[in-house]
Amino acid sequence: MLINCVAYENGAKLADIPVEDISEYIIRPGCFVWVALSDATPEELAQMQDEFNLHPLAVEDAHHGHQRPKVEEYGDSLFVVMHLVEPAAEGEYSVNVGEVDVFVGKNYVLSVRNRSKQGFLGVRERCEREPELLRNGAGFVLYALMDAVVDRYFPVIDALEVELESIEQQIFTQGGAARDKIKQLYDLKRRSLILKRAVAPLVEAAGKLHGGRVPQICVTSQEYFRDVADHLGRINGSIDAMRDTIGTAISVNLSMVTIEESEVTKRLAAWASIFAVCTAFAGIWGMNFEHMPELKLRYGYAMALALMGGTCSYLYYRFKRAGWI
Known part of the structure; x- marks a missing residue:
């Protein structure tokens, strides 16, 4: 489903354009087109492939979904896969894992969001409020999307840490069955593993976008990608610490059961x-x-x-x- 299709020139929004007019705008100097799709159909992906001359392997990955987070170069374009980890319905001990695939070229950005309820309209509004940065083109839009995805990891890990602290306090009280506590800890460990699978590969992938041989599209936004990589490193470290704490809590809980x-x-x-x-x-x-x-x-x-x-x-x-x- 098409969310929006907007043309930008020199950091300013030109207009919302129909998909059929994309080819007319991407040939203009200093102009790029930003298209957002949600749960795209094969026909929509095929149309975008024709308009932007996307690599067929990247399109195939976006079509099948369930890809590992990564950054791949295809000539002078990039294909970026990120996982969207969102809390499930309130009161449920689970998380929803979506995916966003981003195609980036010199004069276009195409984001394809799958299995996610949260959109990126706020990202577009943020970019439009910063025309000086938006002048950097598609590279800055890619940064804004990555930054939004990474920022959504923080509330998830904060919620997991609060839940872990609550379970740790219950371990040393007489109330509650030991079996239930161990079940909660293993469920918490499973959700932290889901977040780990989303973050750890992205740490390495984000490192390709700053320092060393950087893709031409991202050259003017290296410092911003370095900030994203720093946030990912912090989250990855927090996940590792939390997983160690969960393992210790399980051992302590079993020891308390043995003592009782x-x-x-x-x-x-x-x-x-x-x-x-x-x-x-x-x-x-x-x-x-x-x-x-x-x-x-x-x-x-x-x-x-x-x-x-x-x-x-x-x-x-x-x-x-x-x-x-």
């Missing part, structure tokens, strides 16, 4: 020892032998009860002092 089980085992063992005394005495005096000592004593029954009670009380005192009860 040990406490329960000690209590059971202590009470079993106490009742074992009663069982032993009762078992001895319950034997049906004719000649047994103390059977003829007048206070033998009371003495037996007192002996059992005293022994059990002493054991209870010792176990209580040792912290087993």
